[in-house]
Amino acid sequence: MASVNMADVKRLREVTAAGMMDCKKALEEAEGDFDKAVEILRIKGAKDVGKRESRTASNGLIALKQESDSLAALLELNCETDFVAKAERFQDLAATIVNHIVATKPADVPTLLESQIDGKTVKEHLDETNAALGEKIEIRRFAVLEGGYIGAYLHKSDPQLPPTLGVLVQLDTANPEVAKDIAQHTAAMAPKYLSPNAVPADVLEKERAVFEQMTREEGKPEAALPKIVEGRIQGWFRDFTLLQQAFVKDPKKTVGKVAEEAGVKVQAFVRYKVGQA
Template identity: 45%
Template sequence: MAVTAQMVKELREKTGAGMMDCKKALTETNGNIDEAIDYLREKGISKAAKKADRIAAEGSTYVEVEGNTAVLLEVNCETDFVTKNDQFKNLLAELGKHLLNQKPDSVETALQQKLHGDGEVLEQYINSNIAKIGEKISLRRFTIFEKTDNDAFGAYIHMGGNIGVVTVLEGSTDEETAKDIAMHVAAVNPRYVSRDAVSEEEVEKEREVLKTQALNEGKPENIVEKMVEGRLSKFFQEICLLEQGFVKDPDKKVKQVVAEKGATLKGFVRYEVGEGIEKRVDNFAEEVMSQVKNK
């Protein structure tokens, strides 16, 4: 029996499983919806689907490097405990290898790509891990980096994966310096590489704020402009990596460290697990009271 898009849609609505999983289940059961539901349950996929509405704000960052290509990724789960699980660590490694080999342009594309060239797509592989581990797990984001033989990657994972950073040092193969800069990024969390990367709109907005502050302090207008430029310089130091004092040698700015290597900092990406995800805050007392009332 031919599997139609409507049948796949119906099965997805009933189980919450992924499109490819539903299509495979219907194919295996000759289009029988009830048997397909049982098939998904047996494979543990419906179990994974039931966890889809849970909040997964814990997890780990991970870096995989192969030659002139690197990938930084974040995988989320529900509890920090799971990140120490060998199976979860293996999942990170498999995802890292897949992303390096296939170089998808988005998470959505990655999830529908076949893993190791066999019949299983990445979404199915993650779902099978959800069934085994027992928590919602999701590939949240990734960035792929490219360099030449004359450049260096700096990869750093902090606090067992809570923060992950990759830097690209152009014109130098000094991986140690590239990693030191990645450690700096992990610690200081700059927003931009250099002043040039900050939009004129943001600079003007900050300039107006600083000007208002100076005038409110009662400073004469004839020296306000100089004060604003001085404070603006401090603003750039706070948000621009190259303007910051290097954590390993605060007497030097990061741009001096890079220049001493005859290099250019091409860029960096910093992931912090769960940033931007609203974490559920459980009120234990309310939870207990609700259970008492329901008895």
């Protein structure tokens, strides 16, 4: 078997994003022929697609497509390593899919996977990239906001990697500065719901039960329980609902108050961070 140059191994890894040992073996099998080694890795990757289903795709990126001031989409596309996350092919796939999402507005991930781009389903595009890059690649979630005025924000935690955090904020009327401020606030403070009214009943009841149990274990008087629990619920709203959070740029005001003073209403938001719920 032919010996290989480590510079060629490195180059092959940069081109294919395959593992170092896989690249070395492919070059040995190809007797140093670079193009043949690329083909060997492509074939091997296609054969291994099914084997990757049980593996965890916890890295990836957040892709944004802002079609206009009133239409935008976010996509979380996952892979296994940050090496693949920064690969050009992976990032190109994310851009293609998020553009498709804006154009077609699919109802959910299964519908998206069965839809077609250039004569192939999105699932087929994922499988081909999976085979080429040698990792499990999957769409975790996406969102489309349409109507009003939409501000967007992407954040990179590492300048060498693609964005791993993205936010969309929908206002009822155009105000770019406020939309940007609230989007950046949302990125930093990670609200779960827009307002207290948006919290699902089962979530609220679960939190209420936890606070009640906590208060009882603290030995508080039974007659005082409702008031104490309600106070803690209000504190939870201030922590986890966007409009009641203290605004990061002026903690004396809530986000809702900032919007009110600007003459706008926050209608919706989406916050995606790779690997988080």
